[in-house]
Amino acid sequence: MSKIIVPKGTYDLLxxxxxxxxxxxxxxxxxxxxxxxxxIRTPLFEHTELFQRGIGETTDIVEKEMFTFADRANRSLTLRPEGTASVVRAYLEHNLAGSGGVTKLYYYGPMFRCEAPQAGRFRQFSQYGAEVLGSLDPRVDAEVIALAVNFYRRLGITDLDVRLNSIGCPNCRPVYRSKLIERLRPKTGGLCSNCQRRLERNPLRLLDCKNPSCQDATADIPLITETLCAECGSHFEKLRILLDSIPINYHLDSRLVRGFDYYTKTVFEVLAGDLGAQNALCGGGRYDNLVEECGGNPTPGIGFAAGVERLLIVLESRKTSVFHPETPELYIAPLGEAAQLAVFPLLIKLREAGWKVESDFLGRSLKAQLKTADKMGVSLVGILGEDELQGRQILMRRMATSQQEMIPLDYDCIINFLKTEK
Ligand SMILES: [Zn+2]
Ligand SMILES: [Zn+2]
Structure with missing residues (x-):
């Protein structure tokens, strides 16, 4: 019979x-x-309408990347492709605005998108992300960006490229939008089929198309930051002063528009050198109209989402030692059945006392057991042969030096020995 393997774009964690x-x-x-x-922990699937309304009908995600299915009562459900829409739904459903203060939420867990798998991109992938609801203050934008960036710094990733832009608000973006359509309409023939389709509905997305002919067509278009209204302009200026004060180094990227319809004002991405330009470590932005869009009172918000798989690729490629291997603190090697029986309760008792202890369950030779202990990276091995058992003793061997010491075969004595060796 043929073997069954994991579905495309998924993987096992061993x-x-x-x-x-x-x-x-x-x-x-x-x-x-x-x-x-x-x-906050929200369900892995939601009513499809939540994402259609929350993320936007014209986005790549909603148009072609969602895992949507009908339940037995023929209701349309979708595996969550991102976290923000669900968090906003829960925020409204449980009235988390409460006394009207600022609500700061974060999530961590799997998301699902039916994309073509490639390095660092999967159909089930993990994200963590933040959502701050209830404040328009640019200090919130700066704090969110600081958290996102400082997490990478803590992990030893310091050569970060932070890209920043403002894409305006419903007052100023339509002006830029019509300018863009006007400039690009005569060049429609030279655009990729995706952009031809998006030109009238979502022209901003043309700015981040990677197709060379689309990049040519948009090479000399005016910058969005030049057409911001007074409020958006001042918000952006304050944010830049705040980022400089931390300091967080960033560069302005007028082509950064992000793939979601709900963003307003601030958008940002954080990249690391090891991943291609299309693989940002994290990205986010402000969404001052999303809560209203989802049926709530007008409430400003800002958030970001970060990929875990991509982060691990970067950490692996740099061999940074941020991870602590879970090496046993002691390996006990019994030789013969009587020794096995004597070791077994000791093994359980030591574990219950909080020590990481391993032993052999195959009745193998001392040589084979020492080899296994060495492979595990254990520094201390307790050897219990027939002679030791008869003398109620256990031979403790320090693997690094091959130095050995006989101690009483007694729970308390072993614990004391482990403590002094630590
Ligand atoms: Zn504006
Ligand atoms: Zn294009």
Missing amino acids: PDDTAKWRDLETKIHQIFSEYGYGE
């Missing part, structure tokens, strides 16, 4: 991987907690 993931996850929870965020 024990060596999950140890790294857990370590990274701990660091993620830690930084969000330090910046005053509360964790």
Whole structure:
């Protein structure tokens, strides 16, 4: 019979991987907690309409990347392709605005998009992200960007490229939009089929098309930052002063528009040299109309989402030692059945006391057991042969020096020995 393998664009995490993931996850929870965020966990699937309304009908995600299916009552459901729409839904459903203060939420978990898999891009992938709801203040924008960037710095990734832009608001963006359509309409024939289709509905997306002929067509178009209204202009200026004060180095990128319809004012991306330009480590922006769009009172918001797989690729490629291998603190090697029986309760008891202890369950030779312990990276091996057992003793061997020491075969004595060796 043929073997069944994982679906395209998905993968298994094996024990060596999950140890790294857990370590990274701990660091993620830690930084969000330090910046005053509360964790939110939303369902993996939602009503399809949430994403259509929340992300926007003309986005790549909604047009062609969602895993949408009908449930048994023929309701249309979709595996969440991103986190923001669900967080905003939950924010409204549970009235998290409450007393009207600023609500700071973060999430972590799998997202699903039916994209062509490539390096660092999967159909089930993991993201962490922040959403801050209730404040228009550019200090919130700066704090969100600082959190996103400082997390990478903590992990030892310092050569970051932070790209920043403002894409205006419903007052000033339409002006820029018509300018763009006007300038590009005569060049329609030279655009890629995607951009031809998007020109009238979502012309901003043409700015970040990677197709060379589209880049040529948009080479000399006016900058969006030049047509911002007074409010957007001042917000952007204050944000830049705040980022300089941290300091966070960034560069202005007038082509940065991000793939979501809901962004207003600030948009940003963080890139690392190792990944291609299309693979940002994280990206986000302000969305002052999304809450209203989803049926709530007008509430400003800003957030970002960051990919975990891409981050791990960067960390692996740099061999940064941010992960702690889960090496056992002791390996006990019993020789013969009597020794096995004596070691077994000791093994369980030591583990219950919080020590990481391994042993052999195959009845192998001392040589084979030492080889296994060495492979695990264990520094201390307790050897229990027939002679030791008869003398109620255990031979402790330090693997690095091959130095050996006989100690009583007694739980307390072993614990004391482990403590002094640590
Ligand atoms: Zn504006
Ligand atoms: Zn194009």
